[in-house]
Amino acid sequence: MRFETKAIHVGRGIDPLTGAVTSPLHLSTTYERAADGSYTNDFMYSRGDNPNRRALEACLTSLESGFDCVTYASGMAAISSIIEALPQDLPRRVVMPDDMYFGIRALISETDIGKRFDIAIADMTNLAEVEKVIQDAPTGLVWMETPSNPLVKIVDIKAITKIAQKAEAYTVVDNTWPTPALQRPLSYGVDFSLHSVTKYIGGHSDLMVGAIVAKSDSIYLKNLRAWQHEKGAVPSPFDCWLALRGVQSLSPRMRVHCANALELAEFLEAHPKVEAVHYPGLASHAGHAIAAKQMSSFGGMLSFQVKGGEKEAMEVAANVKIFTRATSLGGTHSLIEHRASVEKDKTMAPANLLRVSVGIENIEDLKEDLSQALE
Numbered sequence: 001m002r003f004e005t006k007a008i009h010v011g012r013g014i015d016p017l018t019g020a021v022t023s024p025l026h027l028s029t030t031y032e033r034a035a036d037g038s039y040t041n042d043f044m045y046s047r048g049d050n051p052n053r054r055a056l057e058a059c060l061t062s063l064e065s066g067f068d069c070v071t072y073a074s075g076m077a078a079i080s081s082i083i084e085a086l087p088q089d090l091p092r093r094v095v096m097p098d099d100m101y102f103g104i105r106a107l108i109s110e111t112d113i114g115k116r117f118d119i120a121i122a123d124m125t126n127l128a129e130v131e132k133v134i135q136d137a138p139t140g141l142v143w144m145e146t147p148s149n150p151l152v153k154i155v156d157i158k159a160i161t162k163i164a165q166k167a168e169a170y171t172v173v174d175n176t177w178p179t180p181a182l183q184r185p186l187s188y189g190v191d192f193s194l195h196s197v198t199k200y201i202g203g204h205s206d207l208m209v210g211a212i213v214a215k216s217d218s219i220y221l222k223n224l225r226a227w228q229h230e231k232g233a234v235p236s237p238f239d240c241w242l243a244l245r246g247v248q249s250l251s252p253r254m255r256v257h258c259a260n261a262l263e264l265a266e267f268l269e270a271h272p273k274v275e276a277v278h279y280p281g282l283a284s285h286a287g288h289a290i291a292a293k294q295m296s297s298f299g300g301m302l303s304f305q306v307k308g309g310e311k312e313a314m315e316v317a318a319n320v321k322i323f324t325r326a327t328s329l330g331g332t333h334s335l336i337e338h339r340a341s342v343e344k345d346k347t348m349a350p351a352n353l354l355r356v357s358v359g360i361e362n363i364e365d366l367k368e369d370l371s372q373a374l375e
């Protein structure tokens with residue numbers, strides 16, 4: 001099966017009991033044992049495994065062409081698990097990009113993860129710098145996020161994976177923004193593809209799930225499963241059910257997200273009140289050539305800088321009518337957000353920057369809305 005077909009068919013089938021075409025939702029926390037004590041249906045207790053979670057994990061494994069998938073209560077639960085679950089014999093050192101999801105920076109500064117692990121930061125668009133930072137000290141895990149948040153930087157997955165492999169470090173890509181519909185890190189030799197399923201895979205801003213898809217079997221993968229099962233950071237069956245519903249339309253949704261984002265980026269780039277547009281689909285973007293190589297299209301996220309400062313950017317956000325001022329991304333509806341005022345003193349975002357999650361509304365409505373907001 002090809003990608004779009006797998007998104008619809010893997011993990012789902014006709015319910016043998018009722019003939020229902022849509023998978024039933026299994027809320028039961030516990031499963032009956034047979035008279036001889038065995039579990040005839042494979043399930044025992046919902047934290048360990050349940051039908052809706054298993055179905056979602058099967059589908060995501062298949063979409064990333066991986067070996068297995070472990071899902072969590074949120075993207076951040078997946079992120080903290082993959083750091084904590086580093087196998088015992090590996091160096092407790094993680095190399096991370098300078099531009100990355102804000103929640104990870106908060107995880108490092110607000111919890112003891114930042115103290116128990118040596119977190120080294122590198123500008124991952126600079127391969128010489130990445131090589132130097134990785135070779136500075138024995139490294140357990142190399143982190144990539146591309147396109148990055150909020151500056152939409154592009155990182156060369158293949159090149160960095162090679163550098164990491166030479167140093168015998170594991171690699172992970174936060175693949176939330178492109179989704180497996182546009183980018184398959186495992187095909188470049190990356191060990192783990194990580195997701196906030198909350199975003200595009202769920203697709204409708206109504207669930208929280210995280211996922212890690214592994215390229216192959218390992219002690220690391222066994223640890224990740226134990227972190228899910230034993231530490232209990234599990235997604236609910238309902239959220240898994242919603243995610244498996246959302247993922248069916250991932251491909252067609254991404255096509256519209258990408259087309260709308262490109263058109264909006266071109267519109268903004270030509271606008272006299274816009275200072276800069278960050279979108280890898282633009283020929284002017286520093287990472288355009290690498291993005292064109294490793295992504296099948298350029299995604300639905302962009303950011304732009306309004307001429308002036310924070311006040312001018314906040315005014316644009318204040319005047320939108322169809323866009324919603326809200327954080328998060330990946331839903332059908334367009335969102336706009338002033339990142340610097342959300343992230344406060346830890347921010348990497350310029351004061352005049354607005355981040356946009358371009359939805360799948362009619363593009364003319366989106367352009368008209370930003371056009372009047374910029375007036």
Ligand SMILES: *Cc1c(COP(=O)(O)O)cnc(C)c1O
Binds near residue numbers: 076077199209210
């Ligand atoms: C939202 C997001 C996360 C965190 O996911 P949650 O589901 O909110 O915990 C991680 N990485 C990226 C790129 C994100 O956009």
